[in-house]
Amino acid sequence: MLVEKxxxxxxxxxGGEARKAFRWLAVLAAFRAWLFLAILLxxxxxxxxxxxxxxxxxNPLNVKSIALFTVTPLLLALGQTFVIISGGIDLxxxxxxxxxxVVTAHVYNWAAQSGNSGLSLxxxxxxxxxxxxxxxxxNGLLIADLRVPPFIGTLGMYGVARGVAFLLAKGTTVPVQGxxxxxxxxxxxxxxxxxxxxxxxxxxxxHYLLSHTRYGQHIYAIGGNVNAALRAGINVRNATIxxxxxxxxxxxxxxxxxxxxxxxxAAQAGEPVLLDSIAAVVIGGASLFGGSxxxxxxxxxxxxxxxxQYGLVFVNVEPFWQFVAVGVVIIISVxxxxxxxxxxx
Amino acid sequence: xxISNKDPLLDLEHISKRxxxxxxxxxxxxxxxxxxxxxLAGDNGAGKSTLIKTISGVHKPDTGTIKYCGQVIHLExxxxxxxxxxxxxxQDLAIADNLDVGGNVFLGREIVKRICGLPFVDRRRMxxxxxxxxxxxxxxxxxxxNPLRSLSGGQRQSVAIGRAIHWKARVLIMDEPTAALGxxxxxxxxxxxxxxxxxxxxxxxxxxxxxxxxxxxxxILVLRRGEKVGERLISETNHDEVVRMMVAG
Ligand SMILES: Nc1ncnc2c1ncn2[C@@H]1O[C@H](COP(=O)(O)OP(=O)(O)O)[C@@H](O)[C@H]1O
Ligand SMILES: [Mg+2]
Numbered sequence: 001m002l003v004e005k006x007x008x009x010x011x012x013x014x015g016g017e018a019r020k021a022f023r024w025l026a027v028l029a030a031f032r033a034w035l036f037l038a039i040l041l042x043x044x045x046x047x048x049x050x051x052x053x054x055x056x057x058x059n060p061l062n063v064k065s066i067a068l069f070t071v072t073p074l075l076l077a078l079g080q081t082f083v084i085i086s087g088g089i090d091l092x093x094x095x096x097x098x099x100x101x102v103v104t105a106h107v108y109n110w111a112a113q114s115g116n117s118g119l120s121l122x123x124x125x126x127x128x129x130x131x132x133x134x135x136x137x138x139n140g141l142l143i144a145d146l147r148v149p150p151f152i153g154t155l156g157m158y159g160v161a162r163g164v165a166f167l168l169a170k171g172t173t174v175p176v177q178g179x180x181x182x183x184x185x186x187x188x189x190x191x192x193x194x195x196x197x198x199x200x201x202x203x204x205x206x207h208y209l210l211s212h213t214r215y216g217q218h219i220y221a222i223g224g225n226v227n228a229a230l231r232a233g234i235n236v237r238n239a240t241i242x243x244x245x246x247x248x249x250x251x252x253x254x255x256x257x258x259x260x261x262x263x264x265x266a267a268q269a270g271e272p273v274l275l276d277s278i279a280a281v282v283i284g285g286a287s288l289f290g291g292s293x294x295x296x297x298x299x300x301x302x303x304x305x306x307x308x309q310y311g312l313v314f315v316n317v318e319p320f321w322q323f324v325a326v327g328v329v330i331i332i333s334v335x336x337x338x339x340x341x342x343x344x345x
Numbered sequence: 346x347x348i349s350n351k352d353p354l355l356d357l358e359h360i361s362k363r364x365x366x367x368x369x370x371x372x373x374x375x376x377x378x379x380x381x382x383x384x385l386a387g388d389n390g391a392g393k394s395t396l397i398k399t400i401s402g403v404h405k406p407d408t409g410t411i412k413y414c415g416q417v418i419h420l421e422x423x424x425x426x427x428x429x430x431x432x433x434x435x436q437d438l439a440i441a442d443n444l445d446v447g448g449n450v451f452l453g454r455e456i457v458k459r460i461c462g463l464p465f466v467d468r469r470r471m472x473x474x475x476x477x478x479x480x481x482x483x484x485x486x487x488x489x490x491n492p493l494r495s496l497s498g499g500q501r502q503s504v505a506i507g508r509a510i511h512w513k514a515r516v517l518i519m520d521e522p523t524a525a526l527g528x529x530x531x532x533x534x535x536x537x538x539x540x541x542x543x544x545x546x547x548x549x550x551x552x553x554x555x556x557x558x559x560x561x562x563x564x565i566l567v568l569r570r571g572e573k574v575g576e577r578l579i580s581e582t583n584h585d586e587v588v589r590m591m592v593a594g
Contacts, residue, residue: 212465214455217444221452224443231439232453233424291443 025340032336033284033300036329040304044311056314066306067196072097072254074302075199076270076277077284078206079250081298082243084281085210087223087290088143088150090244093251093277095161096135097270100255102165104128105174105265108181117180124181128256129249135161136248140241154244165267174265185260195257202253207295209246219243223290276305279326282333289341304329352415353378354516354547355400355431360409362395362571369395370406371571377516377547382538384558384579385551387568388591393551396568397518400549401433402426414515432509433518439505442494446486447471449493450478450508478511479503482540499530506537510546517541519550523557535561555584567591 028035041057048056056062076093083090107127111120135157142153176182187194210216218239221229229236251270258269284301286293308329309322355377362370370392377383385393398404400411402420410417413429420426423433440449448455451471457464472489479486484503486496493501502522509517519538523531531554538561541548552558558565559579567575567590575590 208463214457214464214466217448217455217466218453220443221441221448224441228439228441228449228452231423231427233427234453291441 030285032333033297033304036283037300037304037307040307040311044307044314047315051315056311062310062314064193064196066303066310068193069306069310070302071195071199071257072270073273073276073280073305074299075202075250075254075257076273077280077298077302078202078295079247080277080281081206081284081286081293081295082210082219083150083247084278084286084288085223085290085293086219086240086243087226088240088243089154089278089288090139090247091151091154091274092135092139092157092161093247093254094270094272094274095158095165095267096132096248096251097255097258097273098265098267099135099161099165099168100128100132100252101258101265101269102169102174102255102267103131103265104256104259105176106168108259109174109177112178117178120178121180121184124259125256128259129252132248132252132255133245134248136245137241139248140244143244144237144240162267169265169267176259176263176265181260182263185257185263195261198253198257202250203295203299206250210295215239215242220291223292225291275323275330276302276309276326279305279330279333282330282337287337287341288334289337351378351380353412354414356412356415357400358410358412360396360399360406360411362392362399362404362406368571370399372409373568373571373573375566375573377549379515379547380542380545381564382542382548382550382562384562384565385549385568386553386555386558386565386587386591390570391568391591392571393568394520395571397433397520397549397551400426400516401431401518427512427514430513430515431518432512432514432516433520434502434505434509434522435520439508440493440501442496442501443492445472445492446479446489446504446507447473447475449504450475450511452508454512475504475507475511479507481544482507482510482537484537497530499526499533502526502534503537506541510541510544514546516547516549519548521551521553523552523554531557555587558587559584 044056048054076097080090080093104124104127108120108124111123114120139154139157142148143150184194189197210219218229218234221232221234222236222239226236255265255269259265280301281293281298282288282301283304284293284297284299286297305326308325312322312325313319353376355375357373357375360370360373360375361368373392373396375383375396385396387393395404399406402423402425405421411420412418413431418429441452444452447468448471456467456471458467458470459465476486476489482503484500484507486500488495493504496504506517523534526534535557538548538550562579565577565579565582565587566573567587569591577586
């Protein structure tokens with residue numbers, strides 16, 4: 001049934017001055033992620049010059065390390081971007097990643113008994129993605145059909161995926177036998193780490209989906225006004241289920257990459273990364289109220305998180321400060337979003 | 346005005362609707378001709394919204410028939426009504442204000458172009474076609490590439506109307522379309538209704554503002570406690586008589 005909404009009188013128009021200031025603020029807010037990244041890089045560069053007489057940004061080793069640092073939180077954040085744009089959230093991605101990492105390792109070991117490591121790799125990757133679909137689908141059904149709030153549904157799945165991942169791993173890490181997995185995970189092609197190249201390919205697919213397909217357009221509409229989407233005949237239920245599967249798949253990729261990189265699967269692989277991934281999305285300009293966000297923004301957001309983390313290690317700060325820094329950045333980003341929203345009203 | 350020699354777009358007879366113990370509509374009849382604006386008036390709780398919701402597929406009437414273009418129809422959902430060409434403009438429900446004009450007009454029916462075999466949403470073409478429809482209604486959007494949240498309430502409503510017209514709505518229903526708008530915007534909506542009328546669309550609109558009603562309507566139907574207590578051609582009635590019908594029957 002359609003609900004008749006209370007009608008409010010429009011607010012009086014802001015004066016010219018206030019409007020101009022607001023426009024500047026809006027521009028600033030739109031580019032805040034780029035600006036923040038630039039400032040961070042400049043700060044660490046300055047530190048490097050003053051403290052070591054060296055360079056931070058122009059050192060290829062640093063660039064490569066930051067790129068590799070970015071991969072995992074970014075992969076989780078890519079799917080999360082879709083979910084957050086739709087007005088939801090997926091708290092389960094960290095342990096979906098762990099589950100996927102463990103299953104990939106087990107299946108690779110099992111398949112490797114055949115002696116064909118190429119085939120084992122394919123089977124293991126398929127299994128890693130396949131197992132990720134399970135929590136994603138359940139999340140989707142809970143949220144779309146049973147009307148469980150995303151925060152609660154995916155928090156429950158966080159617990160379930162975590163438990164199952166640890167059970168499958170028997171409480172420890174699962175080392176991968178045989179070298180192909182590790183060789184790909186740590187190898188390079190044309191001087192670029194394979195995992196970074198693969199991540200770029202996934203980025204392209206996700207960007208295409210979000211910004212150029214009807215599905216992406218529908219996700220924005222659902223986040224902007226779900227009633228408008230329903231009225232336009234969009235199948236919001238299926239789109240929502242697909243969202244959480246997509247998010248889980250992108251976490252599954254992160255799990256597979258983890259196993260490839262460390263030649264071992266671990267249930268806790270994604271545990272510390274959940275916060276980073278949500279940080280990347282909101283720093284990148286997505287609103288937790290839904291309706292806005294981009295893949296480009298999320299990439300910048302993930303780079304910011306990685307630069308903070310890597311940079312703090314680089315300048316020899318206690319590593320635990322990373323959590324503080326990322327947490328603070330999340331809160332500030334959400335505040336900026338809140339203020340922007342308020343200013344519009 | 347010679348609407349009587351055309352076939353009616355809508356013809357409702359003996360419509361009743363009960364909510365539990367409350368008789369919201371009782372044996373109501375309503376006719377709407379193409380190019381006609383019909384105003385629904387009545388006090389709060391008179392049944393105006395319930396009546397239009399039976400036409401837009403939200404409520405199923407308990408008794409009575411709805412004929413649309415001469416055929417009896419049974420609307421199960423608002424979707425069926427819209428697909429048939431009966432569109433309702435709501436204040437808040439129609440627009441995704443994070444999308445632009447094109448995105449809204451084509452929401453759910455996006456235009457796609459192929460690049461190397463891959464489908465890409467064609468934003469430029471959707472915007473262009475949406476603007477053309479809006480221009481026909483004399484609606485002008487200054488920065489059509491911006492999300493609709495930067496537009497005023499009246500402009501957003503115009504986009505919702507434009508969307509309906511773009512998809513060939515033949516009956517347009519508006520429940521208090523001007524209630525949330527400032528005076529200049531109210532006037533604009535009245536102008537749009539005039540244009541719709543000229544293009545042969547049938548418009549039903551609910552309003553509390555008798556000035557608006559007398560300005561654009563051809564006919565007025567007054568409800569009181571779920572019953573039709575009067576129906577007049579606007580040219581043959583006045584404010585006083587309408588108010589009397591609303592309060593006293
Ligand atoms: N979905 C509903 N369930 C129960 N009662 C309803 C419902 N919708 C409307 N009513 C009641 O029906 C009567 C007519 O309501 P409505 O059609 O909204 O009046 P109006 O739009 O003329 O103000 C009111 O008494 C209202 O409370
Ligand atoms: Mg009403």
